[in-house]
Amino acid sequence: MKEKIQEIVFNCTKEFFENSDYELxxxxxxxxxxxxxxxxxxxxxxxxxxxxxxxxxxDDFDVELVLASEKAMSARTSPFxxxxxxxxxxxxxxxxxxx
Amino acid sequence: MSKIVLITGTSKGIGRYLxxxxxxxxxxxxxxxRSNCTLVHENYDHIYGxxxxxxxxxxxxxxxxxxxxxxxxxxNNAGTASMNHFLLTPTETVEKLFRVNYLGTxxxxxxxxxxxxxxxxxxxxxxxxxxxxxxxxxxxxxxSIKAGVEKLTSVLSKELGEFGITVNxxxxxxxxxxxxxxxxxxxxxxxxxxxxxxxYGDFKDISNVIDxxxxxxxxxxxxxxxxxxxxx
Numbered sequence: 001m002k003e004k005i006q007e008i009v010f011n012c013t014k015e016f017f018e019n020s021d022y023e024l025x026x027x028x029x030x031x032x033x034x035x036x037x038x039x040x041x042x043x044x045x046x047x048x049x050x051x052x053x054x055x056x057x058x059d060d061f062d063v064e065l066v067l068a069s070e071k072a073m074s075a076r077t078s079p080f081x082x083x084x085x086x087x088x089x090x091x092x093x094x095x096x097x098x099x
Numbered sequence: 100m101s102k103i104v105l106i107t108g109t110s111k112g113i114g115r116y117l118x119x120x121x122x123x124x125x126x127x128x129x130x131x132x133r134s135n136c137t138l139v140h141e142n143y144d145h146i147y148g149x150x151x152x153x154x155x156x157x158x159x160x161x162x163x164x165x166x167x168x169x170x171x172x173x174x175n176n177a178g179t180a181s182m183n184h185f186l187l188t189p190t191e192t193v194e195k196l197f198r199v200n201y202l203g204t205x206x207x208x209x210x211x212x213x214x215x216x217x218x219x220x221x222x223x224x225x226x227x228x229x230x231x232x233x234x235x236x237x238x239x240x241x242x243s244i245k246a247g248v249e250k251l252t253s254v255l256s257k258e259l260g261e262f263g264i265t266v267n268x269x270x271x272x273x274x275x276x277x278x279x280x281x282x283x284x285x286x287x288x289x290x291x292x293x294x295x296x297x298x299y300g301d302f303k304d305i306s307n308v309i310d311x312x313x314x315x316x317x318x319x320x321x322x323x324x325x326x327x328x329x330x331x
Contacts, residue, residue: 044261051213058157058161064154064161
Protein backbone atom coordinates (compact mmCIF):
# COMPACT_ATOMS: atom_id res chain seq x y z
CA MET A 1 0.00 0.00 0.00
CA LYS A 2 2.87 2.35 0.81
CA GLU A 3 4.12 2.24 -2.79
CA LYS A 4 0.67 3.14 -4.06
CA ILE A 5 0.37 6.08 -1.64
CA GLN A 6 3.81 7.26 -2.62
CA GLU A 7 2.93 7.12 -6.29
CA ILE A 8 -0.27 9.14 -5.71
CA VAL A 9 1.49 11.73 -3.55
CA PHE A 10 4.41 12.15 -5.96
CA ASN A 11 2.11 12.41 -8.99
CA CYS A 12 -0.12 14.95 -7.24
CA THR A 13 2.87 17.04 -6.25
CA LYS A 14 4.27 16.91 -9.79
CA GLU A 15 0.93 17.90 -11.31
CA PHE A 16 0.49 20.64 -8.75
CA PHE A 17 3.74 22.31 -9.77
CA GLU A 18 3.00 21.85 -13.47
CA ASN A 19 -0.35 23.61 -13.04
CA SER A 20 0.66 26.40 -10.68
CA ASP A 21 3.01 29.38 -10.62
CA TYR A 22 5.21 27.83 -7.95
CA GLU A 23 8.75 27.15 -9.09
CA LEU A 24 9.97 23.61 -8.55
CA UNK A 25 13.58 24.07 -7.48
CA UNK A 26 14.25 20.52 -6.35
CA UNK A 27 13.30 16.98 -7.31
CA UNK A 28 10.20 15.31 -5.94
CA UNK A 29 11.25 12.59 -3.55
CA UNK A 30 10.72 11.53 0.05
CA UNK A 31 12.82 14.39 1.39
CA UNK A 32 10.84 17.04 -0.49
CA UNK A 33 10.09 19.74 2.07
CA UNK A 34 6.52 20.97 2.37
CA UNK A 35 7.16 23.62 5.02
CA UNK A 36 10.15 25.66 6.06
CA UNK A 37 12.67 27.83 4.24
CA UNK A 38 13.78 25.06 1.90
CA UNK A 39 10.24 24.41 0.67
CA UNK A 40 9.21 25.96 -2.64
CA UNK A 41 5.70 26.38 -1.23
CA UNK A 42 4.23 29.24 0.74
CA UNK A 43 1.35 28.65 3.17
CA UNK A 44 -1.37 28.90 0.51
CA UNK A 45 0.58 26.58 -1.77
CA UNK A 46 0.78 24.02 1.00
CA UNK A 47 -2.97 24.30 1.61
CA UNK A 48 -3.73 23.76 -2.07
CA UNK A 49 -1.36 20.81 -2.42
CA UNK A 50 -2.75 19.07 0.68
CA UNK A 51 -6.28 19.49 -0.72
CA UNK A 52 -5.20 17.90 -4.02
CA UNK A 53 -3.48 14.98 -2.30
CA UNK A 54 -6.45 14.40 0.02
CA UNK A 55 -8.82 14.25 -2.93
CA UNK A 56 -6.60 11.85 -4.87
CA UNK A 57 -6.16 9.52 -1.89
CA UNK A 58 -9.91 9.53 -1.18
CA ASP A 59 -10.73 8.77 -4.80
CA ASP A 60 -8.19 6.00 -5.14
CA PHE A 61 -8.91 4.25 -1.86
CA ASP A 62 -12.62 5.18 -1.79
CA VAL A 63 -12.44 6.68 1.69
CA GLU A 64 -13.30 10.03 3.30
CA LEU A 65 -9.98 10.83 4.88
CA VAL A 66 -9.29 14.35 6.19
CA LEU A 67 -5.57 15.04 6.13
CA ALA A 68 -5.72 18.22 8.17
CA SER A 69 -7.11 16.40 11.19
CA GLU A 70 -6.68 17.25 14.84
CA LYS A 71 -4.28 14.32 15.07
CA ALA A 72 -2.15 15.71 12.26
CA MET A 73 -2.17 19.21 13.67
CA SER A 74 -1.24 18.15 17.19
CA ALA A 75 1.40 15.55 16.28
CA ARG A 76 4.83 16.14 17.86
CA THR A 77 6.36 15.82 14.42
CA SER A 78 4.13 17.38 11.80
CA PRO A 79 3.17 15.04 8.95
CA PHE A 80 3.44 18.09 6.70
CA UNK A 81 7.19 18.53 7.15
CA UNK A 82 8.09 16.53 4.06
CA UNK A 83 6.57 14.00 1.68
CA UNK A 84 8.01 11.03 3.57
CA UNK A 85 6.21 12.03 6.79
CA UNK A 86 3.05 12.75 4.87
CA UNK A 87 3.09 9.37 3.13
CA UNK A 88 3.67 7.65 6.48
CA UNK A 89 0.78 9.55 8.05
CA UNK A 90 -1.57 8.66 5.20
CA UNK A 91 -0.58 5.00 5.48
CA UNK A 92 -1.31 5.02 9.22
CA UNK A 93 -4.67 6.68 8.70
CA UNK A 94 -5.70 4.24 5.96
CA UNK A 95 -4.66 1.32 8.14
CA UNK A 96 -6.87 2.70 10.93
CA UNK A 97 -9.82 2.98 8.58
CA UNK A 98 -9.43 -0.58 7.28
CA UNK A 99 -8.87 -2.16 10.71
CA MET B 100 -23.26 23.63 -18.41
CA SER B 101 -25.98 24.93 -16.08
CA LYS B 102 -25.03 26.40 -12.74
CA ILE B 103 -24.58 23.75 -10.06
CA VAL B 104 -26.19 24.80 -6.78
CA LEU B 105 -25.92 22.91 -3.51
CA ILE B 106 -28.52 23.74 -0.86
CA THR B 107 -28.54 22.22 2.61
CA GLY B 108 -31.82 21.47 4.36
CA THR B 109 -34.10 21.13 1.33
CA SER B 110 -36.76 18.88 2.83
CA LYS B 111 -38.94 21.83 3.91
CA GLY B 112 -39.23 25.57 4.48
CA ILE B 113 -36.77 28.01 2.92
CA GLY B 114 -34.50 25.25 1.62
CA ARG B 115 -37.34 23.54 -0.22
CA TYR B 116 -38.45 26.86 -1.69
CA LEU B 117 -34.92 27.70 -2.85
CA UNK B 118 -34.49 24.28 -4.44
CA UNK B 119 -37.71 24.70 -6.43
CA UNK B 120 -36.87 28.31 -7.24
CA UNK B 121 -33.47 27.47 -8.76
CA UNK B 122 -34.80 24.39 -10.54
CA UNK B 123 -37.32 26.70 -12.20
CA UNK B 124 -34.35 28.75 -13.41
CA UNK B 125 -32.93 25.60 -15.05
CA UNK B 126 -30.09 25.21 -12.56
CA UNK B 127 -28.85 21.82 -11.43
CA UNK B 128 -29.72 21.57 -7.75
CA UNK B 129 -28.32 19.17 -5.18
CA UNK B 130 -30.14 19.15 -1.88
CA UNK B 131 -29.54 17.38 1.36
CA UNK B 132 -31.41 16.64 4.55
CA ARG B 133 -31.74 14.00 7.22
CA SER B 134 -35.50 13.79 6.92
CA ASN B 135 -37.56 12.57 4.00
CA CYS B 136 -37.59 14.83 0.95
CA THR B 137 -40.45 14.56 -1.53
CA LEU B 138 -38.99 16.86 -4.16
CA VAL B 139 -38.63 15.08 -7.49
CA HIS B 140 -37.22 16.79 -10.57
CA GLU B 141 -34.98 15.67 -13.42
CA ASN B 142 -32.39 18.30 -12.47
CA TYR B 143 -32.52 17.57 -8.75
CA ASP B 144 -30.38 15.17 -6.70
CA HIS B 145 -31.09 14.57 -3.05
CA ILE B 146 -28.48 13.26 -0.65
CA TYR B 147 -29.55 12.01 2.76
CA GLY B 148 -27.17 12.86 5.56
CA UNK B 149 -26.31 14.93 8.59
CA UNK B 150 -24.80 18.36 7.86
CA UNK B 151 -22.67 18.03 10.99
CA UNK B 152 -21.25 14.64 10.00
CA UNK B 153 -17.93 15.02 8.23
CA UNK B 154 -18.22 11.78 6.31
CA UNK B 155 -21.73 12.58 5.08
CA UNK B 156 -20.56 15.99 3.89
CA UNK B 157 -17.53 14.58 2.10
CA UNK B 158 -19.73 11.98 0.41
CA UNK B 159 -22.08 14.69 -0.85
CA UNK B 160 -19.23 16.69 -2.33
CA UNK B 161 -17.68 13.58 -3.85
CA UNK B 162 -21.02 12.87 -5.53
CA UNK B 163 -21.10 16.39 -6.99
CA UNK B 164 -17.49 16.23 -8.15
CA UNK B 165 -18.01 12.85 -9.78
CA UNK B 166 -21.31 13.71 -11.46
CA UNK B 167 -20.80 17.38 -12.37
CA UNK B 168 -17.09 18.10 -11.90
CA UNK B 169 -17.78 21.50 -10.39
CA UNK B 170 -19.83 23.43 -7.87
CA UNK B 171 -20.84 27.04 -8.44
CA UNK B 172 -22.98 27.92 -5.42
CA UNK B 173 -23.36 26.63 -1.87
CA UNK B 174 -26.33 27.84 0.16
CA ASN B 175 -25.86 26.87 3.81
CA ASN B 176 -29.54 26.96 4.65
CA ALA B 177 -29.91 24.08 7.11
CA GLY B 178 -30.61 25.42 10.56
CA THR B 179 -32.51 24.92 13.74
CA ALA B 180 -33.57 27.30 16.50
CA SER B 181 -34.70 27.06 20.09
CA MET B 182 -36.08 29.68 22.46
CA ASN B 183 -35.23 29.33 26.10
CA HIS B 184 -34.36 31.55 28.98
CA PHE B 185 -30.61 31.24 29.41
CA LEU B 186 -31.03 29.79 32.91
CA LEU B 187 -33.27 27.03 31.55
CA THR B 188 -31.30 26.10 28.46
CA PRO B 189 -30.32 22.42 28.35
CA THR B 190 -26.75 21.60 27.37
CA GLU B 191 -28.08 19.25 24.70
CA THR B 192 -29.88 22.18 23.07
CA VAL B 193 -26.64 24.14 22.85
CA GLU B 194 -24.84 21.19 21.30
CA LYS B 195 -27.62 20.54 18.80
CA LEU B 196 -27.85 24.17 17.72
CA PHE B 197 -24.08 24.40 17.39
CA ARG B 198 -23.84 21.24 15.29
CA VAL B 199 -26.56 22.11 12.81
CA ASN B 200 -26.05 25.87 12.53
CA TYR B 201 -22.31 26.27 12.88
CA LEU B 202 -20.58 22.94 12.33
CA GLY B 203 -22.78 22.18 9.31
CA THR B 204 -21.93 25.55 7.77
CA UNK B 205 -18.24 25.01 8.52
CA UNK B 206 -18.07 21.51 7.03
CA UNK B 207 -20.08 22.28 3.90
CA UNK B 208 -18.11 25.48 3.30
CA UNK B 209 -14.77 23.73 3.72
CA UNK B 210 -15.54 20.79 1.47
CA UNK B 211 -17.33 22.93 -1.14
CA UNK B 212 -14.48 25.41 -1.32
CA UNK B 213 -12.09 22.57 -2.13
CA UNK B 214 -14.15 21.84 -5.24
CA UNK B 215 -14.90 25.48 -6.10
CA UNK B 216 -11.25 26.49 -6.08
CA UNK B 217 -10.52 24.14 -9.00
CA UNK B 218 -12.77 26.31 -11.15
CA UNK B 219 -11.54 29.58 -9.64
CA UNK B 220 -15.18 30.45 -9.01
CA UNK B 221 -17.60 29.97 -6.19
CA UNK B 222 -20.35 31.57 -4.17
CA UNK B 223 -20.92 30.58 -0.56
CA UNK B 224 -24.03 32.03 1.04
CA UNK B 225 -24.57 31.52 4.75
CA UNK B 226 -27.62 32.11 6.89
CA UNK B 227 -27.54 34.33 9.93
CA UNK B 228 -30.55 35.90 11.67
CA UNK B 229 -31.88 39.25 12.77
CA UNK B 230 -31.77 37.78 16.28
CA UNK B 231 -28.01 38.38 16.18
CA UNK B 232 -27.88 42.19 15.78
CA UNK B 233 -31.02 42.55 17.93
CA UNK B 234 -29.58 40.39 20.76
CA UNK B 235 -33.04 39.00 21.40
CA UNK B 236 -33.89 37.70 24.85
CA UNK B 237 -34.57 33.98 24.80
CA UNK B 238 -32.25 33.54 21.81
CA UNK B 239 -28.90 33.63 23.58
CA UNK B 240 -27.67 30.39 22.05
CA UNK B 241 -29.21 30.69 18.58
CA UNK B 242 -28.14 34.31 18.11
CA SER B 243 -24.62 33.81 19.45
CA ILE B 244 -24.06 30.78 17.24
CA LYS B 245 -25.33 32.75 14.25
CA ALA B 246 -22.97 35.59 15.23
CA GLY B 247 -20.27 32.94 14.95
CA VAL B 248 -21.51 32.15 11.44
CA GLU B 249 -21.22 35.86 10.61
CA LYS B 250 -17.62 35.93 11.79
CA LEU B 251 -16.90 32.70 9.91
CA THR B 252 -18.32 34.36 6.80
CA SER B 253 -16.06 37.35 7.26
CA VAL B 254 -12.85 35.37 7.76
CA LEU B 255 -13.63 32.85 5.01
CA SER B 256 -14.18 35.70 2.58
CA LYS B 257 -10.57 36.71 3.16
CA GLU B 258 -9.10 33.21 3.03
CA LEU B 259 -11.04 32.10 -0.04
CA GLY B 260 -10.98 35.33 -2.02
CA GLU B 261 -7.85 34.41 -3.91
CA PHE B 262 -9.62 31.32 -5.26
CA GLY B 263 -12.38 33.43 -6.79
CA ILE B 264 -14.82 32.41 -4.08
CA THR B 265 -17.06 34.99 -2.42
CA VAL B 266 -18.63 34.35 0.98
CA ASN B 267 -21.61 36.37 2.19
CA UNK B 268 -24.48 35.95 4.60
CA UNK B 269 -28.16 36.79 4.68
CA UNK B 270 -30.13 37.48 7.84
CA UNK B 271 -33.83 36.89 7.32
CA UNK B 272 -36.59 38.32 9.49
CA UNK B 273 -39.27 35.95 10.78
CA UNK B 274 -40.84 33.98 7.96
CA UNK B 275 -43.76 31.62 8.38
CA UNK B 276 -41.82 28.35 8.51
CA UNK B 277 -41.65 25.46 10.96
CA UNK B 278 -38.69 27.21 12.60
CA UNK B 279 -41.10 29.91 13.85
CA UNK B 280 -43.72 27.43 15.04
CA UNK B 281 -42.46 27.37 18.61
CA UNK B 282 -42.09 31.13 19.00
CA UNK B 283 -45.00 32.70 20.96
CA UNK B 284 -47.19 35.09 18.94
CA UNK B 285 -46.50 38.08 21.21
CA UNK B 286 -42.74 37.57 20.82
CA UNK B 287 -43.09 37.50 17.04
CA UNK B 288 -45.20 40.65 17.09
CA UNK B 289 -42.62 42.45 19.24
CA UNK B 290 -39.90 41.35 16.85
CA UNK B 291 -41.79 42.52 13.78
CA UNK B 292 -42.24 45.90 15.47
CA UNK B 293 -38.45 46.31 15.63
CA UNK B 294 -38.27 46.15 11.84
CA UNK B 295 -38.58 49.14 9.53
CA UNK B 296 -41.15 47.17 7.54
CA UNK B 297 -43.37 45.49 10.12
CA UNK B 298 -44.34 42.34 8.30
CA TYR B 299 -43.26 38.74 8.00
CA GLY B 300 -40.58 38.14 5.40
CA ASP B 301 -41.43 36.26 2.23
CA PHE B 302 -39.46 33.49 0.59
CA LYS B 303 -39.00 35.87 -2.34
CA ASP B 304 -37.21 38.35 -0.09
CA ILE B 305 -34.60 35.69 0.52
CA SER B 306 -34.15 34.49 -3.06
CA ASN B 307 -33.81 38.13 -4.12
CA VAL B 308 -30.75 38.57 -1.90
CA ILE B 309 -29.30 35.19 -2.85
CA ASP B 310 -29.73 35.99 -6.55
CA UNK B 311 -27.71 39.12 -5.90
CA UNK B 312 -24.93 37.35 -3.99
CA UNK B 313 -24.62 34.51 -6.49
CA UNK B 314 -24.63 36.53 -9.69
CA UNK B 315 -21.52 36.65 -11.84
CA UNK B 316 -21.49 40.43 -11.48
CA UNK B 317 -21.21 40.20 -7.67
CA UNK B 318 -17.55 39.20 -7.87
CA UNK B 319 -16.57 42.35 -5.94
CA UNK B 320 -18.93 41.64 -3.04
CA UNK B 321 -17.69 39.39 -0.26
CA UNK B 322 -17.60 39.18 3.52
CA UNK B 323 -20.92 40.99 3.77
CA UNK B 324 -23.98 40.33 5.91
CA UNK B 325 -27.33 41.58 4.72
CA UNK B 326 -30.28 41.73 7.09
CA UNK B 327 -33.81 41.96 5.79
CA UNK B 328 -36.61 44.22 7.03
CA UNK B 329 -34.40 47.21 7.76
CA UNK B 330 -32.56 45.59 10.66
CA UNK B 331 -28.90 46.55 10.97
